[in-house]
Amino acid sequence: MMTGAAAIAAGGAGSARQPRNAALPAVIFAIFALMPAFAALTAQHYLVDTGTRIIVYAVAAVALDLLVGYGGLISFGQAAFIGLGAYAVGILSAAGIGDALVSLPVAIAVSMAFAWITGVVCIRTKGVYFIMITLAFGQMVYFLATSLAPYGGDNGLTIDARNTIAGWPVLKNDTAFYYFAFLCLLATYLLCRALIASRFGRVLRGTKENATRMAAIGFTVQRFQLIAYVIAGGIGGVSGFLLANSTEFVAPAYMAWQQSGELIVMVILGGVGTLDGAIVGSAVYLLAEEWLSGLTENWQVIFGPFLVLVVLFARGGLIGFCARLRLRHG
Amino acid sequence: MGEPVLRIKGLCKSFGSLLVNDDVTLDVMPGEMLAVIGPNGAGKTTLINQISGLLPPDAGTIMFDGADVTALPPQARALRGLARSFQITSILPGFSVLENVALAVQARSGSSLRFFGRADREARLNPPALAALEQAGIADRAHLPAGELSHGEKRALELAIALAMQPALLLLDEPMAGIGREETERQIELLLRLKGKLTMVLVEHDMSAVFALADRISVLIRGRVLRTGLPADVRADPQVVTAYLGEQME
16 A cells, blocks of 8 residues: 555656646536535535535545655544644633634644644654554543543533634524635645645655655755644644534544544545545545445445455545546547 | 865674674775775675764764764765765655756755745756756656666666765765666766766775776775775785685686
8 A cells, every 4th residue: 555655646746657637626626616506506405514524524634645645644643633623612612712713723723732742752653653653642632532521521512603703603604614614625725735846845755755865865854744744733623623613512532543544544545645635535435424324324334345445446546546547548 | 185074983883793894994085086895794885874874883983074973863964965875776766857856956955944836846956956967967867757767877866866965975885786787887987077076985896897986995894994095006905805806806
């Protein structure tokens, strides 16, 4: 899987090996932009909720792909940042502070601070150890949240109302909230695209390809990895902010390790090292969950083998699979 | 000639009970090419790895450009002007040939903590990178993925990366290993052109290359420096011939 991921990341990184489909992100975002209109026309209002859920997780998955696909850092603790962002909203709201102008920056800052403190330790490890230690820190926050008795402990905590924006309760409207989340995803995507192409991103991609070579030409590899980890953590906080507001509820389950695992599945399913794949992966995963769980309670029995097939036969995830199909048919 | 660029004193390194470098002392003068030769397992790569900072020595000091760098990590030595090639080619296979070199330029041209603006279009990075590729004779390959180069071209790319670092000292770990006769000739020619302009330490098994290039030769046998001297003297030394050159010259 790793060599496959490396090859794909190299392609996504703009080498001649696998040219990126420039139209794909435009198509993805156009679909998201038109979704509420489609839902209204066909009177399927639940689609807006589903779309919001997809967008919320896509934000975290795109950030995770920045780490996995471009930095070679397989973080198994991305959900911790979702949880931290969500709890920032929940705790502030309980204290009577319900404005996004405060809670969004706080959610980002708390997540980044946690990423910085734990990242300093995590970045010193490699491979499986990195996976384990990010998992361990994630579980640490999870258990911390379950022990927060004043904020619901295991049961979580209900938020009275969605955040206002400078006192304006616009996010109460589900469609307005959808578009707010949409803008967050667009901003996340554009930010990560810019990062990847920048000087910083080029060094980060280089550390994934060959860390020894990067050190030999004078780069302090760990510094770049740590910064990437902190950025991805901050974006995870944004995802948590959105999740708490969309459900008006915060619970430790948001940051359970299974949640981190699901994010990794989303990234791999869509195609590692493409950013687009993280969005596609979140959509397919969550839609499959919704559809299959309507058929059977044990929907993962069906989804599991599907995922195995994707990993085995669709190298580069769904995006890589579609790109190869297109090549084959002219 | 002035002060030595590199001054190694009493360097020792063992792996477990195996003594790989035993009291190695060497000076490299500005502009010279010092070749380090010796049989397999003599500790040549271990020596290079300690000079470049990949391995910490057990004892001894490494002075580079007048400063003690014994405790510095590889990236800090690189920024002081110490460049190296690897025995097993070490490049970024998924990057274009040009980007491989442009990264080396980037490492010493302004901060890399810039998060916006496309690095691959920066005017101050690409021209110097291209110049280094021209020097190494692979400028026509600039836009290929580095992984698709032939083995000899990858060797040349490593050299271009090192040149782009504008090094005060260049460590070459078996630059002719595993490449064909014709490519070896080209590599020797290239290094001959660099001779005198750059200070270099060359580890190499190909004796025709060593005697064509080296100003001085150090012979390493079982981790110890058996002899350091001019090529002609080293070649004539009976001890060196018995220990190493005999089998090489047959």
